[in-house]
Amino acid sequence: MAEPDEETAGRHPNRVRLAIKLTIVVLAVLLATAVTAIYLASERLGDQIRRYPGVFSGLDDSARPAPTAAMNLLLVGSDSLATQPTTGTEATRPGFVPGAQRSDVIMLVHIDAGYHKATVVSLPRDSWVNVPGHGMAKINASYSIGGPTLLVRTVEGLTGLRVDHFAVIDFAGFEALTDAVGGIDVTIDRTTTFGTLVLHAGPNHLDGTQALGYVRQREGLPGGDLDRVERHQNALRALLRKAVANGSFSDPVRAYRFLDVLTRWITVDETMTNGELRSLGWQLRGLRPGAVTFLTAPVSGLGREGTQSVVYLDPGRDAQLWRYAGADDVEGYLRAHPGSALGNSTP
Template identity: 45%
Template sequence: MSVGGMIDQDGRGPDPDEERGRKRRGVRALVYGLIALLVLVLLAAAGVVIVTQQLGSQVGRYPSVFAPIDPSSRPADSGGQTFLLIGTDSRSPDPTTGTDAAPDAVFGSQRSDVIMVATIAEDGQSASVVSIPRDSYVDIPGRGKNKVNAALAFGGPPLLIQTVEQLTAVHIDHYAVIDFAGFAQMTDAVGGIDVNVGQESERDGVVVPAGEQHLNGEQALVYVRERKSLPGGDLDRVRRQQAALRAFLEKALSSGTLSSPTGAYSLVDTVTRHVGVDDSLSNTGLAQLAVSMRDLRNSNVSFLTVPVTGTGMEGDQSVVYLNQTAGRDLWFAVNTDAVPQYVATRPQEQLSDTPR
């Protein structure tokens, strides 16, 4: 496996120490770049070997997700790169769209347990991940008010993109999907993750105790799926999902997995089987974006949830009401690459070290 073609060239002679340093920097460039790409690392490891067609081609492609959208209805592109990141749970027995999401949606159509807006600043120095709770009560173009994840069931990726762009005034550049059915395998591929669990959870006989825990893949899946027993319901689950993905990122970068060609290949092989992106993002495009983001560090990635005012009922549906005023401030910060300044003045809005 070679990443030599991706390493910056400075024109100097072949000093062995310098050559090794360039190789290390090249690997880090790809890793950190793809952290920015999907932020949640589910493609970050792929940066090490994304130049190989075999693994790059394992990343699923969603065709024509932007084609049905009227360009004149979309927010202006403000620079940087923004991904609408969707997490599905194809093995969960609990419906997350269909009748659970909206009375007139098609049951079991498309699931969207996780909705995140992941943005990479234009200078490549910072990135943000903003979660939109799946039960957020929003305007869906042509459908009126409903849960945000109902948009995917009503009209697939194009309608969900339109809904999120209308809500945030943020231009979505790419669409990405992660299947949480593979999250257990991905967790095991990095040797497990370390999470400070705020409240014990149990599912199908698998227990995740409270406190500092090292979770294997099976436990990690229980941790990110739990909702009903948590005081904050879907809001607490959103924080757990972010915490697990943050832990995955930290473990992948610190465990030495990515510094080993065989370890990196194994991890990427697992990851790419459970990730899909829109078809405008080619393997070459992924690698080029990775290189452009080589200065990003995981400490510069902010994890946030869109501000809410509380929960309530709309008919027989439990919904989350968004704080429109505070939300405008957050999305303005996302659009102007000012999230670091935003979180500096509102540290309580960042993901805590011990979410429930």
């Protein structure tokens, strides 16, 4: 075989260097294009979210619990039965009308300082608590009287934890999210009926309409509203599990479709900017359903206050729960009170 002449051999290193430079330039352009596309997509999704103005602006910061490295999100499910959505940019009706709307679902989501685990604590809507400026009342009355701001004040006073963000979604939004992930799978203890919906003992696969019946049913459940609270938690857990299982958080196309639905149906406080949403999404990228604990604020019993049926919270155990949560050690509370976390099936 003929040896390459010196001139040809001398040009090879230059060609290699040129190829490397071109490759770097191409990769840089592709990376910049991808980053730009992700940014623009996140801006579009963020712009779809409806914001509640002034949720925190009316609060006396010096009287509130101190901020920490952890994050507490107050998640509300509106009990509006309007045929038109009341939350998110899909809303065609007012999102909040004083006295006309109460919160059917109230959950405080505590995300630990390392963003590795989360605890979702349900506060029964009929919990008899102190509503600042209004005395003792059902906790969901605080939302009806004073909207998100008064509900935040009430929850902070009850838990001693600072609420960093507020979000609300209505029944129509929950139904849309369920359909967006292809339905959810829940297990119930015994067969129940709700209108034309029959839920069989054991596993059930539910589409959006059926899932809505599952979380709304109260009659026919042994524990009434307390059992329904467990169903709320179980539905949210099932939704998270299904979203992870079908790639709604990992596959770019599926993720965009899921987030497109979510951002059109949810309303958040105005301090949750697009940039903060991107940051939160990045911080939570490793959080999995198995690292999310669901439980209900401890209850001492049921009773009546005048004509109202109410739920009495257990002051001692509640204080203990919030203390453990504030220390990012809900596991410690569960060791002291085994069986408190949501089980694999619900009534």
